[in-house]
Amino acid sequence: MTDASLPKISVRGLTKSFGRKRVLDGLDIDCATGESLVVIGGSGTGKSVLVKCILGLLEPEKGSIRIDSIETVGLRRAARERLMQKSGMLFQGSALFDSLSVWENVAFGLIHGRGMERLAAKEIALAKLAAVGLGPEASDLRPAELSGGMQKRVALARAIAAEPEIIFFDEPTTGLDPIMADVINDLIVKCVREVGTTAVSITHDLVSARKIADRIAMLHGGRIVWNGPTEEIDRSGNPFVDQFINGRAEGPIQMEIRGL
C-alpha cells in the first residue's frame, strides 16, 4: 500500500565515486507518484549514475534511496528482482537483445521476469508495439535490422510492456532526428499521462525536457543545484540553469579545456 502524500522515490545524501572522482556528492531529490521528473545537466555530471543507483545497477557508497518508502540500498538479490517488477527502463542505446526478435525483446520481462506463457506475452508485445507505432511486420525482425528511431520505439515498448509503476528514461532522444525525437517525446507523454506512471528522465535535450517534464531538476557538481516546475525554468534565477538553458560557454559551469 502506498501513501499518496509520500514521494514515490526519495533519494537522500546519495554519494558515489569512481576511483578518486566523486560523481554524486550527497544528492537529495524526491519524485512524487505520477509525476514526470526530468534531470538535466551536462555530459559526465552523473545523471546516468543517479538512475543506475536508483535501479540498483550501481551500489552507492553512502545515502538512502527509498521507493514507496522501502529502503532499496543493500537489498538482496531476490528482493531486488521483486522491486524491479515495479519499474521499466529505456536505455540510451536502447540495449535491445541482439539474439532475440523484436517481439521477444518486448515480451522478455513478461516471460522471464513474470513467468507468463509465450503466446499471451506475444499478444501483449504486439499491442505495445502497435502503441508505439510499429506494426506486426516488424515483430519478427532482429534489432540489427531496425533504424535507430525504430530501436528506440521497441525499447520504449519493452519498458512499458509490464505496465510498471515507474519508468526511467536515459537520454530518450539522443541521436535521433528532431522529428523522430518529437515522436518519442509524444510517446513518453502518452505513456506517462494516460497510464499515470511515475517517470524519471535524464537528458540534456531541453526541447525534450520541456515537453515531457512536470518538474525539472538540474544536476551539477554531484548535487541538485535547482529544481522546480517546468514552466519556471526560464525564470529560475539560478546561474547554472541559466547558463545551461542558454547554452553559453561563459558562466559558473567551466569545461576543462587546454589551449591548442
Add this chain to the structure above:
Amino acid sequence: MLTFLAAIGAVFLAFLAATGRLVVFAGLALSTAFTPPFHLRVFLSEMVNIGYFSLPVVGLTAVFTGMVLALQSHTGFSRFAAEGAVATVVVLSITRELGPVITGLMVAGRVGAAMAAEIGTMRVTDQIDALTTLSTDPLRYLVLPRLVAGLITLPMLVLVADIIGVFGGYLIGVYKLGFNPEAYLNRTQQYLETIDVVSGLVKAAVFGFIVALMGCYHGYYSRGGAQGVGRATTYAVVSASVLILVSNYIITEAFFAR
C-alpha cells in the same frame, strides 16, 4: 631487493584476488541452479552451440590426431620391433589424453571466445543491465545455462572425438601400414579398460565447465567498449587453455598415479 619482493607480493595478491572473484562468480551462478525459474531454451541452445556446431572442427582435429599418432608410433616402435602396439597406443592416447585435451582446446577457441565476445558485448551495450531491469538475474539467464551446457556437452563431444580419433588411427594402420583390419580392431579393444574412457569423459566435463566459466567470467566483467571485449575474448581463450592443461595433469594424477 625490497622493491622486487614487493612486486612479487603484489602479483601474488592480485592472483589471489582474481581467484577469489572467479570462485565467487562461479558460486553465485551455480547457486541459482537450486531455485526456479530455469531458462531451458537458453540451455538447449547452448548445448547445440557447444556440441553440434563444434562437431566439424573437433571431428577434423580428432581424425588427423589419430592418423598422426598411428604413423608416429609405428615409426618409433619399429625401432624395437613393437609395431604391434600401435593400435593400443592410439586408443589409449586418444581416450585418456588427446581426445579430451584437443577437444577442450578447440572448444576453448571456438566457444569460449564466442561466449566472452557475446556476453562482453552485452555488458558494454547495457544489455546485462537491461536484463536486471526486466527482473531477470543475468547470472541465472546468461551464465548458469552455459556452465551446465559446457559440463554436459563436452563429454558427448569427446566420446565422438574418441571414436573418430581411433578411426583415424585405423585408416592409417590398415590402409598405409598394412595391418590386418580384424587384428587392428582386436588390439584396439584388447587393452582398453573402462577407466580409460571414463577418465577422459571426467576430464571433458571439467574442461567444458572451465571453458564456459572463463568465457562467461571475462565477458561479464569486460570494460571499455570494443577494445575491452577483444581483451576479454583473448583472456577467456588463454586462461581456459592454461587451466585445461593444469587440470588435465591433476585429474590424470588422481586417476592413474600409484
